Amino acid sequence: MNIDFSSILLVPGKVLDVKAKYEKDCVGFLNETYKTQALSDIEFSFKSRDRKHFSFTAKGKFDVTMPCSRCLDDVVVPAEIDVERFIDLSKNINDIKDESDEYEDYSGYIQGTELDVDAFISCEILSSLPMKVLCKDDCKGLCPKCGKNLNHGACNCEEKGGFEPEGNAFAKALDIYNSYFKEV
Ligand SMILES: [Zn+2]
Numbered sequence: 001m002n003i004d005f006s007s008i009l010l011v012p013g014k015v016l017d018v019k020a021k022y023e024k025d026c027v028g029f030l031n032e033t034y035k036t037q038a039l040s041d042i043e044f045s046f047k048s049r050d051r052k053h054f055s056f057t058a059k060g061k062f063d064v065t066m067p068c069s070r071c072l073d074d075v076v077v078p079a080e081i082d083v084e085r086f087i088d089l090s091k092n093i094n095d096i097k098d099e100s101d102e103y104e105d106y107s108g109y110i111q112g113t114e115l116d117v118d119a120f121i122s123c124e125i126l127s128s129l130p131m132k133v134l135c136k137d138d139c140k141g142l143c144p145k146c147g148k149n150l151n152h153g154a155c156n157c158e159e160k161g162g163f164e165p166e167g168n169a170f171a172k173a174l175d176i177y178n179s180y181f182k183e184v
Pocket residue numbers: 068069070071072073134135136139140141
C-alpha cells in the first residue's frame with residue numbers, strides 16, 4: 001500500500017492521519033526471512049511545514065517469529081514501532097549522508113509524494129528486532145555432532161565415542177539454519 005501525502009504539502013501545518021496495513025507476512029534481511037503477524041493497523045500521521053518539509057509518525061505492533069539462536073526453534077518476538085521521521089524533499093538523497101542531519105534518507109520508501117508502507121515498515125520491524133533470541137534462558141541448543149535439539153531429549157552421541165566439543169558446531173548449525181529457511 002502507498003500513502004499519497006501530496007495534499008499536506010500545499011498547506012503548512014496541515015495534518016494527514018492514515019491507517020494502513022502491512023501487506024506482507026514476513027520481513028527479509030540478507031538470507032533470512034522472519035514471519036510477521038500484524039497485531040494492529042499502522043497509524044501514520046503526517047504534518048507539513050512547507051511545500052518541501054514535513055514530518056510523520058508511525059505506530060504499530062507486530063509479532064515476529066525468529067529462530068532461537070541456540071536450537072533454531074521458533075520464538076515469537078514482539079516488535080513495536082513508534083517512530084517519527086523528518087523529511088526534506090528539497091534535498092538530493094546524496095546530500096543526506098551526515099548522521100547528525102535531522103533529515104532522513106527517505107530514498108528506500110518515498111517516491112515522489114508517495115510513501116511505500118511495506119518498504120518503510122519492513123525496515124522498521126527489522127531494526128527493532130534483537131540480534132539474537134533464545135527460546136528460553138536455559139536452552140540446551142543442538143548437539144554439535146548429530147544436530148539433535150537437546151531440549152527435546154538427549155541423543156546417543158555421548159554414549160558412543162563421547163562428546164566432541166571441537167566439532168564443527170557452527171557450520172552444522174548454519175547448514176541446518178540455511179536449509180530451514182530454504183524450505184519455508
Ligand atoms: Zn532454543
